Amino acid sequence: MPAGLLTSREAQQTGRVIYMANCEICHGVKGDGRGQRREGMNPPPADLMAPPWSDKSGAPRMYAVIQNGVRGSAMPSWPMLSDQQIWDIVAYLHSLNSP
Numbered sequence: 225m226p227a228g229l230l231t232s233r234e235a236q237q238t239g240r241v242i243y244m245a246n247c248e249i250c251h252g253v254k255g256d257g258r259g260q261r262r263e264g265m266n267p268p269p270a271d272l273m274a275p276p277w278s279d280k281s282g283a284p285r286m287y288a289v290i291q292n293g294v295r296g297s298a299m300p301s302w303p304m305l306s307d308q309q310i311w312d313i314v315a316y317l318h319s320l321n322s323p
């Protein structure tokens with residue numbers, strides 16, 4: 225994880241834009257899993273504001289999950305996002321957790 229990433233305002237703000245464009249539809253504006261598309265999804269979109277995702281120590285795992293997706297669920301992999309873009313999303317989601 226790039227040093228200082230989780231508290232970088234720049235990373236958080238870029239991450240917000242990427243999140244809103246790609247993730248909000250399922251995970252919701254607040255990251256709580258209540259996006260418009262969630263109806264009927266099994267499993268439903270994860271609540272990213274709850275443990276383990278709300279925990280800073282889970283940041284590397286969150287990165288890996290975003291990169292790889294979750295097999296057997298609606299959560300896709302994101303080969304089109306760069307390493308930096310994925311870290312920016314992680315920084316944004318953690319800023320929502322600890323304002």
Ligand code: HEC
Nearest residue numbers: 246247250265267268269270286289290294297298299313
């Ligand atoms: C089409 C709907 C959809 C989109 C778009 C989507 N997700 Fe998900 N996501 C899901 C679902 C469904 C799960 C639950 C998977 C499970 O519980 O096994 C999930 C789970 C997750 C998890 C937790 C993984 C786990 O092991 O439970 C993270 C972190 C996550 N998503 C982040 C993101 C991010 C960041 C984006 C945008 C780049 C994104 N998701 C876009 C549907 C989506």
